[in-house]
Amino acid sequence: MMAAVFATLLLAFILDLAGLRQLAILSLLASLGLGVGLFLWEVYSPDYGFRMPWLQL
Amino acid sequence: MSGNAPSSITTALDRLALIAMLFVLAAILTAAMVIQYAFNEIPCPLCLLQRVAMFGCCFGLILQLRAGNSERGTGIALIFAVLLLVIAVRQTLLDIYPRPGHDYIGSAVLGLHLPVWSVVIAVALLLGLAARLALFGGGRDMAAGEAALRRSLVQPLAIYVVAICAINFLSVLAQCGLDQCHTLGYRLLQ
Numbered sequence: 263m264m265a266a267v268f269a270t271l272l273l274a275f276i277l278d279l280a281g282l283r284q285l286a287i288l289s290l291l292a293s294l295g296l297g298v299g300l301f302l303w304e305v306y307s308p309d310y311g312f313r314m315p316w317l318q319l
Numbered sequence: 320m321s322g323n324a325p326s327s328i329t330t331a332l333d334r335l336a337l338i339a340m341l342f343v344l345a346a347i348l349t350a351a352m353v354i355q356y357a358f359n360e361i362p363c364p365l366c367l368l369q370r371v372a373m374f375g376c377c378f379g380l381i382l383q384l385r386a387g388n389s390e391r392g393t394g395i396a397l398i399f400a401v402l403l404l405v406i407a408v409r410q411t412l413l414d415i416y417p418r419p420g421h422d423y424i425g426s427a428v429l430g431l432h433l434p435v436w437s438v439v440i441a442v443a444l445l446l447g448l449a450a451r452l453a454l455f456g457g458g459r460d461m462a463a464g465e466a467a468l469r470r471s472l473v474q475p476l477a478i479y480v481v482a483i484c485a486i487n488f489l490s491v492l493a494q495c496g497l498d499q500c501h502t503l504g505y506r507l508l509q
Contacts, residue, residue: 264367264495268488271374275481278381290378290395297371297402304364305409316416 263303267296333455334384338472340447341380344373345480347440351433352483354425355490363424364500365410367491369437372406374484375399376444381477393448400444407437424502 270293277286306312348370354360362370376399383392411434414423425433493505 264364264491264500265488265497267368267371268484268491271371271378272481272484272488274378275374275484278378279477279481283382286378287395290375293371294375294398294402297368300364301368301406301409304368305413314412316418317412 263296263300267293267300270296329455333451334468336447336451336455337380337384338476340444341377341384341473341476341480344377344380344444345476345483348373348377348480348483348487352486352490354433358426360425361494361502361504363502365406365413366424366433367487367500368406369403369410369434370487372399372403373440374480374487375402377480381473381480384473384477390452393452397445397448400441400448403437404441404445407434407441410434411438 270289274286274289274293277283277289302312351362351366351370355362376396379392379394379396379399381392382395383390386392411432414421414432414434423432428436431439491500493507494500496506498506
């Protein structure tokens with residue numbers, strides 16, 4: 263999954279260098295979506311969900 | 320020149336601010352890679368996602384430096400700066416309270432660990448982009464001499480950012496393969 267995030271990010275840079283700006287932005291948005299999804303998957307815990315019970319206010 | 324038209328000095332300052340932000344981000348990403356390869360500190364998944372957010376900011380800044388009368392690049396940079404802040408704050412909060420099996424990842428730089436530095440960088444980026452909009456206003460047409468500036472400064476910097484993005488992609492492939500990332504070693508090199 264992380265490889266896909268970086269692959270779409272690199273593709274966005276290359277497309278931008280090649281002058282294909284709209285495709286570059288689409289690729290960047292794909293990277294953003296994958297990155298947000300991966301972040302939510304990484305921080306989710308089966309026990310705590312998205313909560314952080316060790317923080318006591 | 321009409322009363323609303325930006326002066327050439329304002330345009331130059333605006334471009335310099337964008338170039339400075341891009342240069343600092345490229346330097347930070349380079350420093351992260353030096354820490355990874357020279358000190359063998361393998362980045363965690365959230366650390367890699369923070370790099371993605373920084374590269375996204377770089378993309379927005381490069382787009383903005385090429386743009387004339389558009390603020391699309393600034394918008395993209397702001398989105399990724401917010402993403403960087405969210406990820407960095409979450410990672411900082413994960414390790415802020417000592418608990419078994421959750422040591423702080425990586426070493427400290429000037430007394431701050433890298434996720435905390437990411438919070439500082441994200442806040443600085445948000446403030447910098449907001450200050451740029453507040454001081455220099457909206458989009459403008461290309462000023463005279465801007466094409467030369469782009470050829471001499473922006474294009475090499477953009478190519479450098481693409482090169483370190485490519486190195487990061489190869490590094491992620493070596494570390495994670497096509498699977499979940501771990502900090503135990505480079506999966507493809509074992």
